[in-house]
Amino acid sequence: xxxxxxxxxxxxxxxxxxxxxxxxxxxxxxxxxxxxxxxxxxxxxxxxxxxxxxxxxxxxxxxxxxxxxxxxxxxxxxxxxxxxxxxxxxxxxxxxxxxxxxxxxxxxxxxxxxxxxxxxxxxxxxxxxxxxxxxxxxxxxxxxxxxxxxxxxxxxxxxxxxxxxxxxxxxxxxxxxxxxxxxxxxxxxxxxxxxxxxxxxxxxxxxxxxxxxxxxxxxxxxxxxxxxxxxxxxxxxxxxxxxxxxxxxxxxxxxxxxxxxxxx
Numbered sequence: 001x002x003x004x005x006x007x008x009x010x011x012x013x014x015x016x017x018x019x020x021x022x023x024x025x026x027x028x029x030x031x032x033x034x035x036x037x038x039x040x041x042x043x044x045x046x047x048x049x050x051x052x053x054x055x056x057x058x059x060x061x062x063x064x065x066x067x068x069x070x071x072x073x074x075x076x077x078x079x080x081x082x083x084x085x086x087x088x089x090x091x092x093x094x095x096x097x098x099x100x101x102x103x104x105x106x107x108x109x110x111x112x113x114x115x116x117x118x119x120x121x122x123x124x125x126x127x128x129x130x131x132x133x134x135x136x137x138x139x140x141x142x143x144x145x146x147x148x149x150x151x152x153x154x155x156x157x158x159x160x161x162x163x164x165x166x167x168x169x170x171x172x173x174x175x176x177x178x179x180x181x182x183x184x185x186x187x188x189x190x191x192x193x194x195x196x197x198x199x200x201x202x203x204x205x206x207x208x209x210x211x212x213x214x215x216x217x218x219x220x221x222x223x224x225x226x227x228x229x230x231x232x233x234x235x236x237x238x239x240x241x242x243x244x245x246x247x248x249x250x251x252x253x254x255x256x257x258x259x260x261x262x263x264x
Contacts, residue, residue, distance in 0.1 A: 018244055019044030022071075023101035024092055024140070031206040033105050034061050035236035041065040041072065043240065045101065048092045049074045052106075071096070079106040079132030080124065089139035099140050101243045103153045104133040104178075111167035122170050129174040134181060141189065150194035151243040152185065154178040158202040158258050159219075179254060186252030195251040197242050202258025205229040225260035 023037075023045045037047050038061075047065050051058035051074065058074035065072035075091055077084040092099055108128050112121065137152060144150030159168060160175035179198055186196040203219035205228075221229050238257050241247050256264055 018101075018240070020046070021100040022046040022048065022092075022096040022098060023103065023243075024048040024050070024089075024099050024136075031232045032201070032204065032235050034064075035232040036103060036105070036239045037061055037065055037072075038068070039233075039236040039240045040101070040243075041068040041070045043244075044070060046071040046096060048072070048096070048099070050077055050079075050088060050106075052076070052078050079136070080127035082131070082135050085132050085135045086139050089136055093140070093143060098143055098147055100144070100147070100149055101151045101153075102137060102140055103155075103239060103243075104136065105153075105155045106132055107155060107157075107175075109157075109168075109171055111171070113167055114169045117170055125170055126174050129171075130177050130181075133178060137181075137185070141185070141194065144194050145189065145192045148193045150189070150192075152182075152194065152196045153239055153242060154182050154196075154198045156198055156200045156254070158200050158256060158262055161200050161254070161256070161264070162262055182254075183252045190251055195242075195247070197247075197250060197252070198254040199235065199238055199242070200254050200256045200258070201230060201235050202256065202261045203229045204232060204235060206232050223261055224258070228259065230257055230259055 018040065023040050037049055041047055047070060049058050049061050049072065053076060055074065055076055058076065062072040062074045073095055075088045077088040079085060106128055108125060110121070110125065133154060141150065141152070156175040156178055159165065160172040163169070163172045182196045182198045189196065203221065203224060219229070221227065235257055238255055242250065242255065254264070256262065
């Protein structure tokens with residue numbers, strides 16, 4: 001599941017507050033995505049929720065957001081398909097007039113030994129993780145330039161960031177490309193009042209629909225100095241901070257939400 005935040009076209013942006021803006025989050029229906037959408041909605045942001053195929057779950061999140069008094073819609077689109085990504089961006093702009101916050105959160109994590117990686121395996125991971133985020137950002141950043149305002153977040157993950165463990169070389173390659181993309185965009189679009197950052201969660205206590213991706217040994221609290229896994233609301237709160245005025249001097253950075261498990 002993902003979410004964009006779009007602002008009312010009639011609302012002046014001088015205050016740059018979250019209330020009244022429209023946000024877009026491609027989430028692939030995740031606990032972290034849902035929590036992020038609802039954190040934004042509680043602050044008054046209108047939200048666009050994206051899921052790859054689960055219309056019922058996306059609509060459930062939309063109803064929760066609407067109950068908080070904001071406009072919300074769901075758009076079903078596969079982040080691995082360029083035409084669907086671009087059509088989704090066009091629909092978001094048509095419905096809301098603008099998108100001020102983009103949170104690129106779509107991901108897949110199929111671990112496998114590097115020597116067993118096929119071209120199709122690599123292309124699928126790259127299409128969802130990197131290409132989809134690039135195409136969606138490209139489709140929405142032009143209007144952000146015109147509006148002289150925007151916040152963009154990418155998600156990586158400390159496992160991909162550190163590269164530790166086996167079977168994740170291709171995942172790290174795609175995810176770390178997002179870090180480079182974020183830094184390049186931050187430099188290029190800072191003069192247009194557009195900030196771009198990365199959120200890198202560590203081990204988070206969340207639903208994992210594909211335990212086989214982790215060799216049926218999903219992440220736990222081992223090795224975390226704070227002695228516990230992170231909470232999905234802590235990830236959502238980090239996103240909320242990064243797109244708020246309080247983070248107005250932060251761009252091109254990666255924020256690691258990992259309980260001290262790694263220092264970067």
